[in-house]
Amino acid sequence: xxxxxxxxxxxxxxxxxxxxxxxxxxxxxxxxxxxxxxxxxxxxxxxxxxxxxxxxxxxxxxxxxxxxxxxxxxxxxxxxxxxxxxxxxxxxxxxxxxxxxxxxxxxxxxxxxxxxxxxxxxxxxxxxxx
Amino acid sequence: xxxxxxxxxxxxxxxxxxxxxxxxxxxxxxxxxxxxxxxxxxxxxxxxxxxxxxxxxxxxxxxxxxxxxxxxxxxxxxxxxxxxxxxxxxxxxxxxxxxxxxxxxxxxxxxxxxxxxxxxxxxxxxxxxxxxxxxxxxxxxxxxxxxxxxxxxxxxxxxxxxxxxxxxxxxxxxx
Numbered sequence: 001x002x003x004x005x006x007x008x009x010x011x012x013x014x015x016x017x018x019x020x021x022x023x024x025x026x027x028x029x030x031x032x033x034x035x036x037x038x039x040x041x042x043x044x045x046x047x048x049x050x051x052x053x054x055x056x057x058x059x060x061x062x063x064x065x066x067x068x069x070x071x072x073x074x075x076x077x078x079x080x081x082x083x084x085x086x087x088x089x090x091x092x093x094x095x096x097x098x099x100x101x102x103x104x105x106x107x108x109x110x111x112x113x114x115x116x117x118x119x120x121x122x123x124x125x126x127x128x129x130x
Numbered sequence: 131x132x133x134x135x136x137x138x139x140x141x142x143x144x145x146x147x148x149x150x151x152x153x154x155x156x157x158x159x160x161x162x163x164x165x166x167x168x169x170x171x172x173x174x175x176x177x178x179x180x181x182x183x184x185x186x187x188x189x190x191x192x193x194x195x196x197x198x199x200x201x202x203x204x205x206x207x208x209x210x211x212x213x214x215x216x217x218x219x220x221x222x223x224x225x226x227x228x229x230x231x232x233x234x235x236x237x238x239x240x241x242x243x244x245x246x247x248x249x250x251x252x253x254x255x256x257x258x259x260x261x262x263x264x265x266x267x268x269x270x271x272x273x274x275x276x277x278x279x280x281x282x283x284x285x286x287x288x289x290x291x292x293x294x295x296x297x298x299x300x301x302x303x304x305x
Contacts, residue, residue: 047162
C-alpha cells in the first residue's frame with residue numbers, strides 16, 4: 001500500500017531529485033550579458049508548460065533551458081544565434097518572436113488591410129452625406 | 131450588392147468567434163516533434179549514468195549498426211510502463227543506448243534492478259543539455275540512429291506493445 005501511494009506521488013509530481021542547473025536561477029555576473037539573456041528568455045517558449053516563457057516557468061526543463069541560454073550568452077553567442085539554434089531543434093514554435101514570412105504574413109498584413117477598408121468605407125459615407 | 135456589404139462585418143465577426151471557440155476548445159498539450167530528424171547527432175560525451183556500465187558519446191553511434199537511443203529517467207513514470215517493451219526490443223536484437231535525464235547513479239541502478247536493464251551504455255545528462263540538443267521535450271522518448279550517426283526517427287512518449295514492430299522496422303530501414 002505504501003509503495004502504491006509513493007507511485008501516485010511520483011506521478012503527480014514528476015520531477016527529478018537533482019537540484020536546478022547552476023545558471024537556471026543565478027544571474028550572470030555581467031549585467032549587460034544578463035540583460036541580453038533575460039530578454040531572450042522572455043521570448044522563448046517553455047516546452048513543458050507551453051503557455052509560459054522559460055523566464056516565467058518553474059518547470060525543471062525551463063530551468064535547464066535558462067541555464068543553457070546563460071551559458072551560451074556568457075560564451076559570447078548572440079541572442080539571435082541562440083534563438084536560431086533552438087528553432088533548428090524545436091521549430092519556430094519555440095520562439096515567441098515570430099519572423100515575417102509567408103506563414104505569418106497574414107497576421108501583419110490583415111489588420112492594415114482591414115483598417116484600410118474601414119477608412120475607405122467611412123470616406124464613402126462622409127462624402128455621400130455632404 | 132449594398133445589402134451584402136452591410137452584412138460583411140457581422141459575418142467576419144461571427145467567423146472570428148468560431149475560430150476563437152475552436153481554439154479554446156482544442157485540448158492543451160501538443161506534441162513537439164524534433165526538427166533534428168535527418169540530421170547528424172549533436173556531438174556529445176556523457177559521463178556514465180552508473181558505475182556498472184560505460185557512459186555514452188556521439189562516436190558510439192558511428193560503428194555502422196543502427197541503434198535506439200532511449201531518453202529516460204528513473205523518476206519518470208511512463209518509463210516504467212515502457213520497460214517491458216524495451217526488453218522485448220533488446221530480445222529482438224536491437225541495440226539500445228540510453229541517456230538518463232537529471233538522474234543519480236543510485237536511482238538508475240535501483241530502477242534498472244526493478245524493471246530490467248535493456249541498455250548497453252548509459253550516459254548521464256544532469257542538466258538536460260543533450261535532451262535539448264536533440265530537440266526532445268520530455269521523457270521518455272526514443273530515437274532511431276543509423277550506423278553513421280544520423281537521426282532517422284523519433285518516438286515520443288512511452289513505447290507501447292504495438293510500437294515494438296514499428297521501431298524494429300525503423301531500425302531495419304536505417305540499415
